[in-house]
Amino acid sequence: MTIDKTFHPAQIEAHWYPHWETTGAFRPARETAEPFTIVIPPPNVTGSLHIGHALDVTLQDILVRHARLQGKDALWVVGTDHAGIATQMVVERNLGSQGVKRQDMSRAAFIEHVWEWKAQSGGAITGQLRRLGASCDWANERFTMDAGFSKAVSHVFVELYRQGLLYRDKRLVNWDPHFRTAISDLEVETKERHGQFWHLTYPLEDGSDTISVATTRPETMLADMAIAVHPDDARYTALVGKRIRLPITGRLIPIVADEHADPELGSGAVKITPGHDFNDFEVGVRAGIKPADMLNMLDADAKVAQTADGLIPADLIGLDRFEARDTIVALLAEAGALEKVEDRVIQTPYGDRSGVVIEPWLTDQWYVDAQTLAGPALDAVRSGDIRVVPETWKKTWYNWLENIQPWCVSRQLWWGHQIPAWYDEDGQVYVAEDEAAAQAQAGNKRLTRDSDVLDTWFSSALWPFGTLGWPEHGADQALSPAGRGLGEGERGAAEHAPSASDTLTQPSPSRERAEGNSLLSRHYPNDVLISGFDILFFWDARMAMQGLHFMKEKPWKTLYLHGLVRDANGAKMSKSKGNTVDPLGLIEKYGADALRFTLAAMESQGRDIKLDEKRVEGYRNFATKLWNAARFAQGQGIGGSTTLEPPAATLAVNRWILAEAVKTIQALDLAIADLRYDEMANTIYHFVWDTFCDWYLELIKPVLQDEGAEGAGETRAVAGWVLDQILILLHPFMPFITEELWHKLAERDHDIIVAHWPMADARAIDPDAVAEVEWLIRLISEIRSARTELNVPPGARLPLAVNDAGVATAGRLARNLSTLQRLARVAELADQVAPGGAAQIVVDEATFVLPLQGVIDLAAERGRLDKAAAAAEKEAAGLAGRLGNPAFVEKAKPEAVAKAREDHAAKTAEAERLRAALARLG
Template identity: 45%
Template sequence: MTELAKSFEPKDIEARWSAQWEQRGWFEPTLDATRPSFCIQLPPPNVTGTLHMGHAFNQTVMDALTRYHRMRGFNTLWVPGTDHAGIATQIVVERQLQQNSTTRHELGRDAFVRKIWEWKEQSGDTITSQMRRMGDSVSWSHQYFTMDDKLSKAVVETFVQLHEQGLIYRGKRLVNWDPVLRSAVSDLEVESAEEDGFLWHLRYPLADGSGSLLVATTRPETMLGDTAVMVHPDDARYRNLIGKHVRLPITGRLVPIIADAYVDKDFGTGVVKVTPAHDFNDYMVGQRHDLPTISVLNLDATINDQAPAAFRGLDRFEARKRIVAAFEAEGLLGEVKKHKLMVPRCTRTGQIVEPMLTDQWFVATTKPGPDGTSIAQKAIDVVESGEVKFVPENWVNTYNQWMRNIQDWCISRQLWWGHQIPAWYGDGGEIFVARSEEDAHAKAEAAGYTGPLRRDPDVLDTWYSSALVPFSTMGWPAQTQEMDLFLPSSVLVTGYDIIFFWVARMIMMTTHFTGKVPFRHVYIHGLVLDAHGKKMSKSEGNVLDPVDLMDGIALEPLLEKRTTGLRRPETAPAVRKATEKEFPEGIPAFGADALRFTFASMATLGRNINFDAKRCEGYRNFCNKLWNASRFVLMQVQGLSDFDRGLGVCNDSCGPEGYMHFSAADRWIASILQRAEQQVAQGFADYRLDFAAQAIYQFVWDEYCDWYVEIAKVQITTGTPAQQRAARRTLVRTLEAVLRLAHPFMPFMTEELWQTVAPLAGREGPSICIASYPQAQPEKIDAAAEAEIAALKQVVDACRNLRGELGVSPAKRLPLLACGDTSLVERHRAAVMALGKLSELRLFTDENSWADAVQAAPTMVVGQSRLALFVEVDMAAERERLSKEVARLQTEIAKAQSKLGNASFVERAPAAVVEQERRRLSDFHDLLAKVQEQLDRVPLAAA
């Protein structure tokens, strides 16, 4: 048998097993229609990305669920993939081109796209390599990239079908626009933060010359596109002006004064300018009042030809300065105030995003489809019916609120990298949506158009292809075996921040195209924040890298990582100081198992996680504890025959006691193992991985290692052959079960240990990852054995507590004198002496004899026994100790008497609660009498 290293060193173990698992194909799904199926889709990380703490946490949860179901014999498929990340990837490659003094426009579209594919082949697998480091048991043969041919065909097919059904259309609508990318961007790529700015008060003269209206704005340049001025219909100050006009300064254009309840009449002057082409709220107002929309910005955010000549071509911020100056020159500039405002910036470029009126492609989410129901309504219905359940349930409210107020989905982006929209245009504006250019020409000819066709240069929003992955990765539109077994998938594990962007859209698209839901459960977890509850960000210098936590990193490299790319470089000294305080010697190597177990222990439902790296240290110690316990067990059983390990059958040499004699401790550990297995199973069923991890931790550390291993040492040393065999069998079989129980959370170490432990426990198999998961056997729960060992623990704890109170070294053995019901102490004499560090155990049947022997030694009452450690004591200190115990018991008695003396409590509380309180009062009285008697003896002994 392989001899285990003296200490747990994770790095070599992790590298070896990660490779073997994949090479041997143990993560590939079985396709057995007679088995239950479990499937989970990995939220595809960007191909440009690297593993961050959110990924590591999310993947720990998914891998634990996957390994658990695989070990339970399910057809188990965890589908991995990466997203082509249109914006992020295009930016990465464009920056590389800039370093070579060229641009994508100089290369041309086809050559640029080839460059991206080259980059992807060379650098696009960073995050999948890191997933292997985490031990993710995905089916790598099912790995996809959202630009793969198979998925691209599904993208085209869904687009064409939706267009044929009238559910995809092209129209001019207001969208988030990044003037550097020159593309529409999704809400997820826009982050609004409070910044310092100004509030300008501008005067708009009334057209009849009778005065002016004062409006306030944070974006004066947009006034060039104003098409109305708005007041509240109930605002008496302006009621007589509704329907009149103001003359827009600079442009001279007349615009109406309208009334709309959107205006907050108590804010500012109560007068609002309306620019439908450059503000989302104004756009809605414009729709209600049939206002014209005048766009005054080019796609690069310079002023266009709709503005007076003096402003054309100016950058938006330069135009702002000149417009304010023009108002001031004409005497129309009022107060200018410093103002805090929310500024929307693109997370990819850092540019301020402009609402821009552009031609885009949209999915009509609320329009009835061919079956009379909209795709949004289908998605609402499957959640209301319970076909899709959210965990925790409160996220249903968030989902429903968004779905019931959903807008049409803008799916086009003005990029070169992505799925090019399958639409072709004729010279007269004709549009032909088709599966291929050949198909487009056929449709054009059928419509009587024979001229040239030009393909739409735009690409689809990345979220469009991501919304299809529940079925596109299963082979749709073909009816595959994977479609039958793994759609719907079992659970989607994701953060709450993409419920709208991904979860809802997957439900909409999957139900519409397959008639099935994409998944049965949506497990929503919180975000991983730093130890102080702040979002981790490179620009803030508080990022933790999960690879650093696994492999370790010295202080200087860590400081360099955290001070590179700060949003405010002047904060670098503060970042260094905070990092040095938190990690004075850098980050030690915790290993993947300790990191994963840390994440699992923090996997509460729906709450954000304040991640403190110090918790990894505790779980690394847990790994060491299990490793060392395994080494001890192996030393007890390695080299022995099956017969001596308790795995044989009785023969002539068994003796009168039989082959094996299981002690109360053997039965106890088997019993509480069943309870731990029940708790773990319930934790998985409820998606409370924190409860499951806690149950494993407590069983391994508090029960198996701290108690049973120590008792088993005594049994093996002092017991009969039958007791020794039973102890060895229980030791190794319990350990083997523990390894399987912990495997979903700690895959590497449990695999390494199991390879040596399993054969000695009589279990065969090539890998723990495909071994059966422990299932609780209630018939093995032994309440009597549990009570017996609980009483034994009380006796041992009493010895330890008395020793601690007296400050006696653990190395010094003392005599223990016991009286009363000493039958338990006698039954477990060897264990009590070993665990209590006793030199002698003397039992008394007569209490007076015991009292004479004990004299003033410290004593403790345990059940019906009275125990004393015989040692020279400080009489004053012992009187003080016993006096404190008397006072404590008197306080407890007073509390219980007060509660029972309260008629309201006695009448209203459940009878069982009242009876329990009466028992507590009686027990306190009995214990007080014994302690008082002991206290009374101390002065006599001193005299």
């Protein structure tokens, strides 16, 4: 039970996490307790732990461990997302290394390969979450492609279709020609690249005039369907309604009036290609062009295809889009239709995984009527039914949901939830949860299933209730997902999907007690969702929409949105910049506790985190400080407390530390309620480091080291109780070190992970004791500060005189003289001070005087302080001048301005401190 001399995080972490997991500590049986529920944002099954995950998971784990300590039935739903396009890419790459292409095999065979890959390699990130200390309910781990969850996905699709909220339509999508699928906006990465602006001349139908347009994609002119001009642009008023004849194709297209055209930009006329540009699509619709009639000039590989009117020359058909661009530009130049070419920096969309340029492409896809579903989600935030933290994100929520577009939910992939829709030979669609139900609708007609799969955000939108057994509400549906409700197209799922017990050698108590629909009824709605703001639209809002629609209740009571983790200079992390941070590397170097505490301490609502490794190192030092304090306490006969209530205390120092502990509990409770992670961390940090380690342990050393001292037993009991409270309060932030010290300090009948969160009992606060010890700390601090600033030799013991001391101060001096002598290096109390220089310190009504004649060179010291203060004032003035210059503040990099402000504040404070020291010398 002896605490080791050296703190070794890796050894502790390797011991305690498997212990917690195998003993079911993450989900203790508490069927009558108040429920508390969080669902983890399911990371991609292909993923590995990055620093953003580490932040997100740490913030969740703090709340879950805190709720568990409060005695709640804390459920942290964990699982992974099947990550359709990412997983398909990984498996295709693996097959490619064996010389096999996906197209060379059947869909069913490919899906078998995916399940095999998942079984062998798909759990890397869950192991990494364990390294971080995530106390998830692993016994009931979910996967968005497990059979139970898949059943919920199919049910939602069918119900939305029956209600008229899901339909098939022809619209523009972000098309990835490499993967040959539609992708979401989140999967599009916009990059700047050097390109050109081609200025083209289009002749009027009668040849009487021409009109000029400009484009960054001249190849799309093969599918132009209109020219737009602003309705108020007098230059073109007479041309509206006339037609122009396109070069190359000869197609006649109208000139239309539309506010999309900017009279101040270029010629003021814009070519409109509604089948290949999102803005042009809207212009085309306003001009009366039906999506079904919009021209499409590219195939799925982004090669030129014949348009419906057959006007593209045969020698262009089959050319790659960029090859076609060069050919078309040459043809336009030959026809005299190319006015000029300008070099421009172009904002270009790329597929974040394929790396190819994305094409807006007109296709038939499945859409959800997001506008209808958005209404209740808007109302829930407006009414306060869903609390958003920080509140500044409400405006973004409103703006997006009020202007929401139809949601494209189909993807042209093989891996994913295959759309539950079947077509007969006439193209009639039958939507049903399985083929038998679809066949019953179709009668004897031969059916073919839709080959598309659903967008992964469609399935993850059901996460808060689909993971709890909905729609069947059965416990076995929620807790044993594998092998149930397989639909056609999920061949291999039963054989390859892991059972819920695969991850544990011992079942969780929650599995054995769960009955009926208790899991769903007890844990929906969830309490809190913690999410990065970057998926506010893609996941958070869609969960709200689906939860309110199908459960008739919000999915969570509070939505907490955290910022991004940036590098130490505030720059966004990216592999290309070489400034990414590997959380596993930081854990190896400093321990999981140090990384977790760093992320919590730096998480300030509404701000991004500038992660500096020095901060992690600093909190590793904090852990070491706690370790050494506990080791010192153990060496002084202090052990774990035997009571939940604070011990009785008579000594002022003990009554003071009990009061400080209670105030810390109160402050921490408020910070947790407000989800102020930085305040949580700072509150416990300062209590441990400053109050307990630096002051309390120093103040009680004489009592502890003298067995006959009055109050020695009381002091050991108080110190042990306070140390226990520290370990419990700190446990959500630093679970490993606290569990280790909890057991090292005493024989326990339970782990700290299921201990009792302290109660803030105000009766333990003794104002007189608090006032006296705070006075003592202030006096010692002021004397130490004066000695340091005036270069008093550390070994010099100085007499201390006091003037104007009241009765209370005189009493305090008498009771605490020995402590002053030990900690402030005071020799004795002097009645008078010899003439000459002396340092004067004012605390409350009294002035304390330290004679310095003969101890330091007073003249030299005055000169040193004056020179140093003048130098600091000069630097502060220079920095103030820079900050007062608008050119610097507006044009300099934000990090440079921030650094200048920090330096100005530091130099100003330094100057004030030096002037105060000079004033003390008189």
